[in-house]
Amino acid sequence: MRIRTRVAMLAAAMTPVFFGSGGAPSQPRPVEVGWVVLGDSYVAGSFVGDPVGRPDGCERTSEAYPAVVGRRLREAGVPVRMVANVSCGGARIIDVTESQRPVGRDAPAGGWPAVPPQVDAVKRDVGLVTIGVGGNSVPLGDLLFTCLRSGIGQPDDTAPCRAAAEESVGTAYARVSTEYRNMLAEVRAAAPKAVIVTVGAPSVIPMDTRSCDRGDVTMFAGTLVGQGIASVTHADLGWIREVTENLNQIYAEQTTSAGGVYVDVVEATRGHDACRHRGVKWVEGVCGPPGTPVAEPIDALCATAPRGQRRATVVHPNAQGHAAVARQVAFAVARIFRTG
Template sequence: MALGDSYTAGVFVGEPRPALGSADRDGCDRTTGAYPNLVERRLTAEPPAGRLVQLIDFSCGGATINEIASARQTPISPVQAPEDGWPSVAPQVDRTGLSASTDVVTIGVGGNSLPFGKILTSCLIAGIGQPDEATPCRDSYEAGGPFLDPESIYDKYDRVTREYAGMLRAVQEKAPNAKVITVGYPTIVPEDPTTCDRQDTTELAADLKDVGRISATHGDIAWLGEVNTHLNAIVEAITELSGGTYVDTATSSVGHDACQPRATKWVEGVCGKAGSYWPSEVAVGPLTLTCSGGNRTTLVHPNASGHANTATQVEAAVRTALTTETSQS
């Protein structure tokens, strides 16, 4: 079973699942190039301990921690969206049908509960007119949060910790015999933030209609990396306390962040390469973010190489879980 948010679903990598035009589309933006599908194909080609593997994937772009186990979600896909919006979907633990017979559950979630997208947007706006070394976004979040997101980063960390622990308990109650594997987020910014070009929208700058080009400062880019690291640490700690297995994707993706050249990056920037079905502009609150030059609104998400790397790490964890289970039975 694969549960998770857009970093699990794939959103713009590969072909949409269900296919474009299908009556089964639910607005969750799962794709054929997402790591759960890559893992399934690899395990099918070489079954662990001779066991047949079946993937059930109801990951959904935009999902929060609570929408994994307890809350309904209203999907936000910009692709072929109904005029009146997407209907809400049940919590992922219910959609996947977790039960006592479930062997393995992978979970990749947490970013939308901060929410990281709103933090990134706040940092882009806060960087207007600021020198490279300034940290207006960090300063605001450490002091209680900006106007658009009035919650301090410390309160966010505390809340996400509680929510993640509750979510894992709910998953384990639904699937008491399953091995639970949680998946962290990849490295999204470089170790040296000064290598980011503040004018490059394929990195961490953005063009807003009627506003112009904005970007996070180098100081805040470094802080965004710290936020990502802290989120991963929360996921890892809660996973270990619950007896699960944590998959680290950050270490293996160092040097492949959003500020790297096209051939090197595993995470697209605010704008980047994506399937032709993905839009080149998207509403961000009352503003409209636009991408040019054939780029799409990738909004700092993993590309095909990023999903391939995550698949390698997750495949190893799933193989270990299934092989260990077989040897103990």
Template sequence: MRSRRSLVTVLVSVLVSVLTLTFLHPATAAAKAPQPSQASQPVQTSRGWVHYVALGDSYTSGPLIPFQRLDPLGCLRSTQNYPSVVARGLDRTVLTDVSCAGADTGDMTQRQEVTLGYNRPQFDALRSDTDLVTVGIGGNDYGVFGSIISTCPGLRDSDPTGNPCQKHFTVDGVDTLKAAIAETRKDVEAVLDGVRKRSPEATILLIGYPRIAPPSGTCPDILPFADGDYAWLNDIEETLNAALASAAANNGTATFVDTYPASLGHDACADHAWIQGQHINPIGAANYHPNRRGMEGVAEVILDHLAARGW
């Protein structure tokens, strides 16, 4: 887990250095926030959501996307992340967003230490009358996401046209990250069971991860992986999303919302990318994380999912 925690520490340091120039306290940010996009326009559903709780990691919280909330600052939680956009798109819905950068499934029930404070166990936000829950978790379990971004770029020069990162994580013919993801599925199942126990009447949506790499081609200046590792990165992401889909199916009361297909053509290499590349944008997005366009895209998938089912 060390790699994911250190990444969060770096991001917080960047955030603090530009806070007074760019990011505002939520009360101030609300007055100056840009006009909502089409994705955040209210949708008509047969059910009026009253209490919406968002659980998740940095792909939910939105590191460095303006405007950043201060409760706590170390969670790198944006007022323009997908839970915020979804809440604006649902009529008369009150959002409780407790997502936090660096979170894994264990942080649902345990206090998460972050720079300049801590985030309470995310399950503390759930109530018996909570009627909508989105869960975006799993990428940090067993250090999968952190291991990839901390290791793969450094291996590119050793074999630029090969797949050195895939080889690095393959031991005795076994892809160790895929093996870890198999365990993640079990952990996510436990999370979904915990949500259902605490909020028995809630609609529970397990949100998948959007595409990072293109299906073909490379862009080493933006995504500095060896050429052959692009396909492997896609395979890892697809394996993770498949594990999440299985977790939702095994739970039986949660629904998996797949954002991977909608993100086709919006990978880190694309002109209208949903994902920031290797370089941190201190006033826009953390490296290898969704930008505001990506958050709006994910929110649109969720809103379309709710509307299609008349929820």
């Protein structure tokens, strides 16, 4: 079924006509659409704003884009209400349909207990499901640390990390594609009438990687114990950017095939990558500010970072980045569900 046709049918089903005493149709009243949020740390927020919800290690925050989208939709009068946000830091694609053991900070003794599969929050009467997940299934975090170590002492124009990891990453694409397709099918089965909106990853690496200072741990460098500053070479950064572009393409293709709506946020965030200076960047690099109003955590990886930027942010959107993604997602959702 074409996306436009599915949306038209959903709108018709969710906007009944009410009759007054004279039998003539009165002004239709919008029916509130229930919305469930699924995803990983790029959705949860991790260090953006205040913690929200009960502590479970998933690190959802008040300025992450779902919360911002919710506020924008309310202000615009779009009848969409968030009924659950079960996004979780560290989530892989399969964690949408299987239980996950969160790895957030401040875990109790023995670690955080497992959380249920995210899809459990998707009920049959839900009208909208937004999903942002995929990078941890490569996994991009491990790849970043591999590239940091591989870049020690290497010239800018070499790609030692690509040489070491390209084969395994290439193999991961087919698995990610299959997992993403299966995940969308399970979400669809849980809420047959829902509109499924998936969100891609933003721009995190510049087109010209020479703008990245290899000695700056707020970009793509970090302090490794006993090894000093380790950084990703410029050539390897270009390759990692290609990897994220390929993943976005997989999300888009699988979403379209499943009859969903894909939101591309790359162009909307270009020029605000992790290699920009404070105030311009919308993505933090390896190290960045705490984000939440708590005592600054000083991670060993970030020991040489400037004061106020010593948290291991490990290439995640900051509040400005989440606001930028929220604009794109809110626009897409409003086009589907706006009434009148």
